[in-house]
Amino acid sequence: MKLSIVIVTKNRAKELEITLNKLLNVLDLTQHEILVFIDGCPQTQELISKYDQVQWSFTEKSIGASPARNALYPKAKGEILIGLDDDAHLLNTDFILKIENTFLENPKAGIIAFQEIKGIFLNDREALQAREPENKKYITNDFIGCGFAIKNKVYKETRGFPVWIDIYGEESCLTIEVIDLGYDIVYNNEIIVNHRVDRKQRLALGRNYFRFEKQLKNAAYYYLVYYPNPFLKIAKLMFHNFKKYALTDKKCFVLFLKSNFTVFVNLPKILKFRKPVSRETILKIKSLNSIKY
Numbered sequence: 001m002k003l004s005i006v007i008v009t010k011n012r013a014k015e016l017e018i019t020l021n022k023l024l025n026v027l028d029l030t031q032h033e034i035l036v037f038i039d040g041c042p043q044t045q046e047l048i049s050k051y052d053q054v055q056w057s058f059t060e061k062s063i064g065a066s067p068a069r070n071a072l073y074p075k076a077k078g079e080i081l082i083g084l085d086d087d088a089h090l091l092n093t094d095f096i097l098k099i100e101n102t103f104l105e106n107p108k109a110g111i112i113a114f115q116e117i118k119g120i121f122l123n124d125r126e127a128l129q130a131r132e133p134e135n136k137k138y139i140t141n142d143f144i145g146c147g148f149a150i151k152n153k154v155y156k157e158t159r160g161f162p163v164w165i166d167i168y169g170e171e172s173c174l175t176i177e178v179i180d181l182g183y184d185i186v187y188n189n190e191i192i193v194n195h196r197v198d199r200k201q202r203l204a205l206g207r208n209y210f211r212f213e214k215q216l217k218n219a220a221y222y223y224l225v226y227y228p229n230p231f232l233k234i235a236k237l238m239f240h241n242f243k244k245y246a247l248t249d250k251k252c253f254v255l256f257l258k259s260n261f262t263v264f265v266n267l268p269k270i271l272k273f274r275k276p277v278s279r280e281t282i283l284k285i286k287s288l289n290s291i292k293y
Contacts, residue, residue, distance in 0.1 A: 002078055003032040036056055038058035067166070077152075087197065091124050103149075109151075143175065168215045212241075
């Protein structure tokens, strides 16, 4: 088994169908596999009988995107794992070849970060018109969870996606562990994923508030787990978010207080996962270029 597509889904059955149909049109399932984890969504389980080519896992109660990935990825048998969101699909028909060549070019590469194109388009040709105009390939300090590739053996050397984060920030946790192990993360914008999100609709649904709360809490957890001396970083994190968001938005102020309380209450639990990386790893991450979101 050369390649495994791994997808976690929740409450987006129609979007998942689009993604699965596109994958089944290009993948040879005698060589590759598709694994899907349904995170506490009974309606999506109706797709199991429709797509018997897919390897399904599910929980009746939602456990969160990151713990779901943690449960799903060890089941994959491919040498390379491709992580996709349920509302994302690859725009390259030759993505397997491009992924294999990128790993061959850099033996130290553990993860390949894809170019993300956000938006809903009439077709893939229109989506490709929004891509970066020049080809780029460089070592970076992060990847986007909606589309990336990781060597299975590298993933197994890490602790996997964290079970102590629910959603938002789990990529940074895997990133720091991969880099601390001595591997590179390579951004290759020739491998392109269309993340089919309606930004205006998400804003209308208040997704920014949801993300603000989750990211603030999870960033504090990240420092507690991975940084040798985390408390100064956490103090700076909280001060920045208090000044920039909490002071200017009443709802952000409430969520700021809620996040701080959650971090304080869960401190003993989070510290059980503490495994600080080397200072050299932190300096390396700071020195590398970030990818465009």
